[in-house]
Amino acid sequence: MGFPGGGKTTVFNALTGLRAPVRMGGEVRLGTVSVPDPRLDILARAAGSKKTVRAEIAFCDIPGEYGGDRRVLSSRAHGRMREQEALCLVLGGFHNPALSREADPIADFVAFEEECMLADLDIVERRLDRARKERADRLEITTLGHAADHLESGSPLRIAPSDKVARRWLRGLGLVTWRPLLALLNLEESAAGAAMPAALSKRIAGAGAGGIALSAALESEIAVLDADDQALFLADLGLEEPALDRFIRAAYELLDLISFFTIAPREAHAWTVVRGTNARAAAGKVHSDMERGFIRAEVIPYKVYAEHGSERAVKEAGLLQVEGKDYVVRDGDVLHIRFNV
Ligand SMILES: Nc1nc2c(ncn2[C@@H]2O[C@H](COP(=O)(O)OP(=O)(O)OP(=O)(O)O)[C@@H](O)[C@H]2O)c(=O)[nH]1
Ligand SMILES: [Mg+2]
Numbered sequence: 001m002g003f004p005g006g007g008k009t010t011v012f013n014a015l016t017g018l019r020a021p022v023r024m025g026g027e028v029r030l031g032t033v034s035v036p037d038p039r040l041d042i043l044a045r046a047a048g049s050k051k052t053v054r055a056e057i058a059f060c061d062i063p064g065e066y067g068g069d070r071r072v073l074s075s076r077a078h079g080r081m082r083e084q085e086a087l088c089l090v091l092g093g094f095h096n097p098a099l100s101r102e103a104d105p106i107a108d109f110v111a112f113e114e115e116c117m118l119a120d121l122d123i124v125e126r127r128l129d130r131a132r133k134e135r136a137d138r139l140e141i142t143t144l145g146h147a148a149d150h151l152e153s154g155s156p157l158r159i160a161p162s163d164k165v166a167r168r169w170l171r172g173l174g175l176v177t178w179r180p181l182l183a184l185l186n187l188e189e190s191a192a193g194a195a196m197p198a199a200l201s202k203r204i205a206g207a208g209a210g211g212i213a214l215s216a217a218l219e220s221e222i223a224v225l226d227a228d229d230q231a232l233f234l235a236d237l238g239l240e241e242p243a244l245d246r247f248i249r250a251a252y253e254l255l256d257l258i259s260f261f262t263i264a265p266r267e268a269h270a271w272t273v274v275r276g277t278n279a280r281a282a283a284g285k286v287h288s289d290m291e292r293g294f295i296r297a298e299v300i301p302y303k304v305y306a307e308h309g310s311e312r313a314v315k316e317a318g319l320l321q322v323e324g325k326d327y328v329v330r331d332g333d334v335l336h337i338r339f340n341v
Pocket of ligand 1: 002003004005006007008009010011022023024026062063064065090094095096186187188189215216217218
């Protein structure tokens with residue numbers, strides 16, 4: 001999301017490889033992409049898996065709606081934002097002839113944060129009123145009070161101290177400044193590959209958000225090419241990988257996500273979990289029976305698997321790790337769950 005004309009639909013196209021019509025306003029659009037991971041391809045080949053199943057990300061393009069130069073989002077846009085797991089704010093960093101003002105990504109970022117903090121404050125205060133009237137739990141009332149103070153002081157809830165703002169009381173309120181935020185600076189084509197200006201990076205980091213810079217207009221053209229042409233184009237521009245790959249890396253880092261794999265002749269499957277997830281909970285991602293009847297996990301780190309070429313060779317080398325339910329899954333682990341229901 002973001003203010004009108006910043007290039008949201010263009011970013012959406014660059015990430016999804018779709019060709020949604022780029023014009024001011026328009027509809028909310030959904031697009032799903034597979035998360036590229038060369039490790040999965042290598043594992044699938046080694047195991048002779050018939051099928052590969054990748055992790056997926058669903059993107060939602062939320063139009064700015066009011067059009068024109070106003071730095072305001074509609075209440076409909078706010079409603080949509082509350083439904084998302086994470087937010088990506090598109091900041092226009094190029095000259096857009098449809099807007100009478102020049103690009104000012106810092107001003108856009110500040111205006112966006114202020115608008116969201118006001119919207120959250122409204123929700124928190126109303127909830128607080130009700131909690132007081134209903135003589136709710138004291139801890140709920142103090143938490144809501146702290147959250148309101150925090151927002152009034154001009155800080156997003158994302159960076160609220162967790163000892164004061166007990167998170168469980170804020171869950172389910174649809175607070176937008178609590179969502180993980182990735183700010184995306186949409187650069188002029190001629191600046192593709194440039195880094196984000198330091199002053200903007202500082203602002204973004206100060207709000208507990210992540211940042212990424214790319215040229216969406218250019219990347220949306222590259223996204224519809226086949227893989228070989230993509231590589232040529234990117235190399236020409238001095239870019240190492242397409243926007244989607246960089247975006248996903250930034251998003252995984254922001255959300256603290258890791259991937260693990262299950263590899264079988266039938267299919268090689270990538271799964272996404274939050275860092276710190278234990279083996280039993282990870283098994284539950286694959287199937288609830290595996291979590292319920294969890295016995296143990298046989299673990300092979302990706303590197304070990306790739307070096308030895310097969311599960312059998314890993315076993316013969318004595319490198320198969322046998323782990324219990326509390327084992328903390330690491331990025332790239334190949335898991336074989338033993339279970340019994
Ligand atoms: N030069 C340049 N133009 C861009 C870039 N990204 C988008 N544009 C142009 O800016 C205009 C607005 O882009 P959109 O992607 O429609 O913007 P939006 O944020 O979706 O706008 P709304 O949906 O109306 O809120 C279009 O004319 C795009 O072609 C860019 O990276 N460089
Ligand atoms: Mg749009």
